[in-house]
Amino acid sequence: MPNNEFHTNHSLGQDDQTPDQAHFFPQGRGEALVRPGQEHFIAATDETGLGAVDAVADDSAPTSMWGEAWRDLRRRPLFWVSAVLIILALLLAAVPQLFTSTDPQFCVLANSLDGPQSGHPFGFDRQGCDIFARTVYGARASVAVGVLTTLLVALIGTVFGALAGFFGGIMDTILSRITDMFFAIPLVLAAIVVMQMFKEHRTIVTVVLVLGLFGWTNIARITRGAVMTAKNEEYVTSARALGASKAKILLSHIMPNAAAPIIVYATVALGTFIVAEATLSFLGIGLPPSIVSWGADIAKAQTSLRTQPMVLFYPAMALALTVLSFIMMGDVVRDALDPKSRKR
């Protein structure tokens, strides 16, 4: 019988169940008498007691949003894989001497297209240069272009987007239309046209400036959206009610809260700028031959693709791994910073 257990509990509720209470019930609920299974039941007080109303849980260490994102990141294998690859690429770029003592510019034609031999694990290219050394030294151009362009793009894009999003009105109209104009120009096409004009003195800096000039539009749009969302939050209104200045509100309330999508996009964009540099160098209008770069090496290797595919394979592999690691990093960072996946 389902209800037997209730009866033992019920001494409290039974005695005052007299018919004269029935008239207290609002209209339409005349059936005051209790049906089986619906008797007045009172549970024993919980083993842990009731506790204070809304007590503060003081059992865990305080964590900020970034702290929580870091804890989340730490648990993901993808984060560690991409972090190791990125650190390796940065090391290659900073101190290539650590990895090889061969000069990448020292080429002996007699070794042209020779296979791997002791001290030269990847073999030689058509010019007789050591492929391993060139792959190691090529990292510097790619990583430098990627990191510097991203910094430049983040700077221009954030300023444009933040001003447009925060002030709105005419400022937004003007800045957004400028963004749209630049957005309409394909990045690589514009870079090809502009780089043509700098035939004489092409350096890493020129490539960075040209890519930065045409590559900031996406970040500006993302920043504008993020700023507009953050601007309407109540904590901004409450800072205004305190009398905080516009600059203070923008810099100390809105930008930190809009930072997450910007960081995520910048990490992914870094990979695309490395690809853009490689494309330009492949076309012969990126970095000059005096600077070793993966793009240029891939261009040179394509002539011997059918006979010696490995000459192309090594720099292409290095390029792909570097780009992949940054894109993977962007992906895990986005997951960690996503407010929807955060608790509460």
Next chain:
Amino acid sequence: MTTNIPQTPNHEGEQPLLELKDLKISFTSSTGVVDAVRGANLTIYPGQSVAIVGESGSGKSTTAMSIIGLLPGTGKVTEGSIMFDGQDITGLSNKQMEKYRGSEIGLVPQDPMTNLNPVWRIGTQVKESLRANHVVPGSEMDKRVAEVLAEAGLPDAERRAKQYPHEFSGGMRQRALIAIGLAARPKLLIADEPTSALDVTVQRQILDHLETLTKDLGTAVLFITHDLGLAAERAEHLVVMHRGRIVESGPSLKILRNPQHPYTQRLVKAAPSLASARIQSAQEQGIESAELLSATAVAEGTIPEMEEKVIEVKNLTREFDIRGARGDKKKLKAVDDVSFFVRKGTTTALVGESGSGKSTVANMVLNLLEPTSGEVLYNGTDLTSLSHKEIFQMRRKLQVVFQNPYGSLDPMYSIYRCIEEPLTIHKVGGDRKAREARVAELLDMVSMPRSTMRRYPNELSGGQRQRIAIARALALNPEVIVLDEAVSALDVLVQNQILTLLAELQQELKLTYLFITHDLAVVRQTADDVVVMQKGRIVEKGRTDDIFNDPQQHYTRDLINAVPGLGIELGTGENLV
């Protein structure tokens, strides 16, 4: 079955429609198995209305969802059984359960704003429910859709069925959802917080309608709610849940008048609607109710009335441009010729439903929005005439606590920085050490542990965040605090805690509150004066007691009557410890 329970003859031998026996529901998470519901017993008879009451996280929705087999995520019934109409429906597969959903057990979901698909016509969504349950042949479908919608109280149903959800107001959407829930004539309707997103008067209309409709159809209703007053008014049997357990269940009125379990007692004591009912009856008997939280209500009559006006609003009007409208319709008068004043050291409540312009008035009082015409006087000076610098000084005296506890604290700021921000902006409070001492003192005032300083808003609950927001508002020793729906988003117990805290602070610090709210029950407890607004205009204003005892306007009366549970005779609350 039973021998010692008195039964009326008409119930003899009646079979329960739904029986939950020792139901246990668990969720599997990365940290292990969590029991969301522990040993719940519940019986519902055909045509009966039953309510499950509890705070958020008590397991009330989980229990209801297990009945219809829609437990979210990893939720599973691990023990016990669910009997529906004599059949065991525990652990049925999705396919078998579909037979019951809609046709036997209907559901009215919580949020009318998100539970209708915005790209489909209302009629199509009702039709979907009819078709899924094969209730009527295809040829009669459209006629039936109109009937069902008309039944739910939507006038001109045939035309309405062709409209899209965005053309409906919140109340109309809820009616459409009720129509969908009842379309296939289920024997049991689960209503999960059916009206918590709606204005009180709309809430009342819809619940009234739902009641007559289900009575006519003989449908049993299971209400899920956090509002004890509403539950008591609408259901004959009450189930109180706390931390996944049923702590008390039984006839509604018996529980309300004589709660036995400590948690139920706490809940009955805290529910503002019930407290209002008790204050009401205490005053009718000439007793001063201890539940009045407002500072001066008790003192009134003994000391001469303070008539010092801290804030005076004169002929305030604010217009907004309507996008896309032409001609005369271009301007919307959100606030129309509003005048009232706030007495020093008292609480004035600005009451109105959504769209009444009450928040717009608050924003103009706070000088966050320029009035189109009229003026706001603060201690006799017109705010609009002040220079930037004077306004900056003024802001120290006028602070605000907003409605949304999840939005009003910057998630990137630690609690220390949140409370310290007003001090740094106004360059008061001395060096870091002195400011830290001040922040600690403020945390004590709102009874939060000092260790909270190092925490971040995302680690605190809604009520705790609201206490931090109050501490932040107190940092500059203000005279006036504007409370913009400051307790509306909270559970009753937490709400009551915050209201008590506010009342204590008012007495201690001689604060003046401008209390913006839609909840008249809260007003009864806290306010000294009431200003009722409707569609941008003031309908009625006066002392709280006068307004409640003798409302002059039809609209005010509607608002007061819409407070759930106010009509229940509860006694004066002396038995509550």
